Amino acid sequence: MAVRVVRQTVMNETTQLRVMDFDCPTCASTVERALSNVDGVQNVEVHYTTGRVEIEYDDDVADPDAFAQAIENQGYTPQPA
Amino acid sequence: MNKRSITQYYRKNRKAIVTASSGLLYGGGWSLGHFTGFDTASAGILVLAAIIGGYDIAKTAYYEVTNRTLGIKTLVTLAAIGAIVIGEYWEAAAVVFLFSLGSYLEGRTMRKTRTALQELLEMTPDTATVRRDGDLQEVPARDVEAGEVVLVKPGGKIPVDGTVVDGESAVNQAPVTGESAPVHKADGDEVYAGTVNQEGALEVRTTGAGSDTTLERIIRRVEEAQEAQSPTESLIDRFAKYYTPAVIVLAIGAYAVTQNAILSLTLLVIGCPGALVIGPPVSIVSAIGNAARSGVLMKGGEHLERAGKIDLVAFDKTGTLTKGETAVADVEGFDVADDEIISLAATAEKKSEHHLADAIVDAARDRPTAATDGGTAVAHSDAASAEHRSVPDPDDFDVVAGKGVVAHTDGHEVVVGNRALLDDRSIDIPNHVAEYVRGREERGETVVHVVRDGSVVGVIAMRDELREAAPGVVAALQDAGIETVMLTGDNERTASAVAGEVGIDEYRAELLPEDKQTVIEEYQADGHVIAMVGDGINDAPSLATADVGIAMGAAGTDTAIETADMALMADDLERIPYAVKLSKATRWNVLENVGLAVLTVTVLLAGVLTSYVTLAAGMLVHEVSVLAVILNGMRLLRH
Numbered sequence: 240m241a242v243r244v245v246r247q248t249v250m251n252e253t254t255q256l257r258v259m260d261f262d263c264p265t266c267a268s269t270v271e272r273a274l275s276n277v278d279g280v281q282n283v284e285v286h287y288t289t290g291r292v293e294i295e296y297d298d299d300v301a302d303p304d305a306f307a308q309a310i311e312n313q314g315y316t317p318q319p320a
Numbered sequence: 321m322n323k324r325s326i327t328q329y330y331r332k333n334r335k336a337i338v339t340a341s342s343g344l345l346y347g348g349g350w351s352l353g354h355f356t357g358f359d360t361a362s363a364g365i366l367v368l369a370a371i372i373g374g375y376d377i378a379k380t381a382y383y384e385v386t387n388r389t390l391g392i393k394t395l396v397t398l399a400a401i402g403a404i405v406i407g408e409y410w411e412a413a414a415v416v417f418l419f420s421l422g423s424y425l426e427g428r429t430m431r432k433t434r435t436a437l438q439e440l441l442e443m444t445p446d447t448a449t450v451r452r453d454g455d456l457q458e459v460p461a462r463d464v465e466a467g468e469v470v471l472v473k474p475g476g477k478i479p480v481d482g483t484v485v486d487g488e489s490a491v492n493q494a495p496v497t498g499e500s501a502p503v504h505k506a507d508g509d510e511v512y513a514g515t516v517n518q519e520g521a522l523e524v525r526t527t528g529a530g531s532d533t534t535l536e537r538i539i540r541r542v543e544e545a546q547e548a549q550s551p552t553e554s555l556i557d558r559f560a561k562y563y564t565p566a567v568i569v570l571a572i573g574a575y576a577v578t579q580n581a582i583l584s585l586t587l588l589v590i591g592c593p594g595a596l597v598i599g600p601p602v603s604i605v606s607a608i609g610n611a612a613r614s615g616v617l618m619k620g621g622e623h624l625e626r627a628g629k630i631d632l633v634a635f636d637k638t639g640t641l642t643k644g645e646t647a648v649a650d651v652e653g654f655d656v657a658d659d660e661i662i663s664l665a666a667t668a669e670k671k672s673e674h675h676l677a678d679a680i681v682d683a684a685r686d687r688p689t690a691a692t693d694g695g696t697a698v699a700h701s702d703a704a705s706a707e708h709r710s711v712p713d714p715d716d717f718d719v720v721a722g723k724g725v726v727a728h729t730d731g732h733e734v735v736v737g738n739r740a741l742l743d744d745r746s747i748d749i750p751n752h753v754a755e756y757v758r759g760r761e762e763r764g765e766t767v768v769h770v771v772r773d774g775s776v777v778g779v780i781a782m783r784d785e786l787r788e789a790a791p792g793v794v795a796a797l798q799d800a801g802i803e804t805v806m807l808t809g810d811n812e813r814t815a816s817a818v819a820g821e822v823g824i825d826e827y828r829a830e831l832l833p834e835d836k837q838t839v840i841e842e843y844q845a846d847g848h849v850i851a852m853v854g855d856g857i858n859d860a861p862s863l864a865t866a867d868v869g870i871a872m873g874a875a876g877t878d879t880a881i882e883t884a885d886m887a888l889m890a891d892d893l894e895r896i897p898y899a900v901k902l903s904k905a906t907r908w909n910v911l912e913n914v915g916l917a918v919l920t921v922t923v924l925l926a927g928v929l930t931s932y933v934t935l936a937a938g939m940l941v942h943e944v945s946v947l948a949v950i951l952n953g954m955r956l957l958r959h
Contacts, residue, residue: 265392268389269383313379316332
């Protein structure tokens with residue numbers, strides 16, 4: 240319980256990116272997994288239909304530049320939302 | 321071109337370049353093998369084609385496997401490697417090339433559905449001219465604060481949401497409401513960011529800027545709607561989870577039984593549920609995007625799929641079929657002056673919030689002559705009552721829901737209400753009064769009786785004009801095979817007259833607000849899938865009860881957008897047949913896509929098991945089927 244309280248006090252930032260070139264629904268889930276493996280990422284949602292990528296991350300740990308890199312590594316082109 | 325721009329160009333067009341190179345090598349390798357005897361060289365080139373085209377696919381496949389998701393890229397990679405291992409270089413290169421080409425085209429076409437909304441966002445200008453510290457400043461539109469006054473030139477786009485404080489103009493609100501005709505705006509009117517000021521200069525006091533504008537909210541809602549899975553989509557997703565592993569098991573099993581490597585590799589390729597998982601979302605996203613551009617907000621695929629089954633549309637009368645601008649059409653006093661009737665009724669109704677009450681009070685204020693009530697009117701001589709006659713407060717008053725009011729003023733008891741209220745209170749209605757009332761009601765007017773100390777002294781007839789579009793909309797729905805019904809609190813005779821004017825199939829009259837919900841439940845019990853059209857605020861309960869709740873004039877009212885399954889941003893009734901037809905078309909489109917996908921897989925499976933279809937042909941048909949469902953779904957963008 241104590242751990243939970245500490246986690247909640249950490250201010251999480253949210254950012255959005257857009258990927259226009261997803262070519263299949265599983266590609267979106269792969270990107271979602273890849274992003275959730277980036278350090279400091281708390282929560283990720285990647286939507287195949289709109290190409291919207293929503294990332295909730297811990298400001299102290301995560302480097303936002305790494306998000307775009309992670310998407311590029313999967314072969315897709317991230318854009319600002 | 322310097323090195324940097326070459327790199328950038330490559331990055332941007334990587335997929336196209338990779339696909340093209342793989343295709344050229346594939347063509348070259350095949351020709352070499354087919355027309356000459358250089359088999360080794362041909363094999364080498366084909367393997368190179370497979371590697372170049374397959375590198376990215378294999379990389380993603382690697383991620384898929386390490387992330388424990390089994391996707392199509394894993395299957396394609398396995399098939400290509402398998403084909404090389406057994407020496408089928410041509411098949412390997414073909415599979416990789418066809419898959420790359422297919423994905424490239426799929427990505428490109430999907431981009432079109434994804435950018436459909438972006439066009440709306442680009443409507444908002446980046447900068448705004450603000451009156452700050454006594455002069456005009458050009459600032460980023462998102463930095464304008466609530467309360468600041470923004471100047472909009474004629475022909476300019478409005479950068480913020482706000483209220484007009486100076487100027488007069490015609491504004492094209494198409495980006496927000498979908499209406500093509502410009503709307504007149506003057507002092508006190510609301511304007512929306514992203515709309516176009518066509519005529520005169522406007523000064524607008526900001527109520528929202530940046531991401532806090534109606535247009536931004538609409539786009540966010542639309543995106544949420546597009547991202548929400550429809551029942552068909554979730555069903556297919558659940559199915560796909562088991563389907564892909566099952567195909568791998570089937571491929572292994574087939575190899576164990578037949579020892580035919582090509583057969584089991586082909587199974588891997590055609591076993592991807594591509595068209596099945598892609599088809600329904602594309603249909604729904606396209607339909608929601610199309611609707612948004614026409615000023616109709618659909619809450620999600622689920623609602624859209626349900627709306628496709630509508631066979632009955634119920635309309636609330638007031639404010640939906642009619643303009644909702646009830647006005648007094650006639651006042652008739654019986655042995656009492658007309659003016660006295662209206663002021664008596666206005667006093668009794670003053671504290672009521674009913675739209676009929678508003679009409680009576682407005683009429684009393686606008687009467688040019690006759691004292692309202694002794695000298696009280698003159699006593700309150702503020703600015704408003706200088707132009708309008710003031711209406712005195714009643715000593716006390718009670719609302720009888722759906723029937724009228726009972727009030728006391730100046731020692732008299734005043735009852736203003738319909739026949740039901742008078743019956744409840746055993747007030748006798750003389751024949752000549754009843755006859756007059758019948759005459760007005762047969763013209764579609766709503767009549768209230770004015771009773772002083774137990775006897776009817778007059779009646780007030782009120783009229784709410786029909787919307788011009790109403791008869792056409794009802795006819796369009798009927799043509800589409802959809803029944804129509806009107807729900808109203810009016811009495812039988814008024815309702816019948818209005819229903820006749822509109823040409824509606826059925827009407828239900830004398831309904832109290834909560835009765836409307838019951839009526840909808842009755843229709844549902846009869847097996848109807850019913851849509852209810854109302855204003856989204858007063859009708860919220862019946863909108864929620866109906867299978868599909870459609871709120872009108874929702875721009876600016878967040879509650880309506882929240883409660884309704886569909887919201888018409890403008891007060892434009894004509895969007896209803898459009899929305900219903902679009903929903904029906906979407907439902908068919910989803911079924912077509914599912915049907916096409918299942919048919920393709922079935923035919924391919926039969927073809928593979930009878931050895932008619934091998935690797936490359938299987939891949940080709942698979943990719944064609946995926947493109948076919950995407951293109952079919954995208955037809956809805958232009959419905």
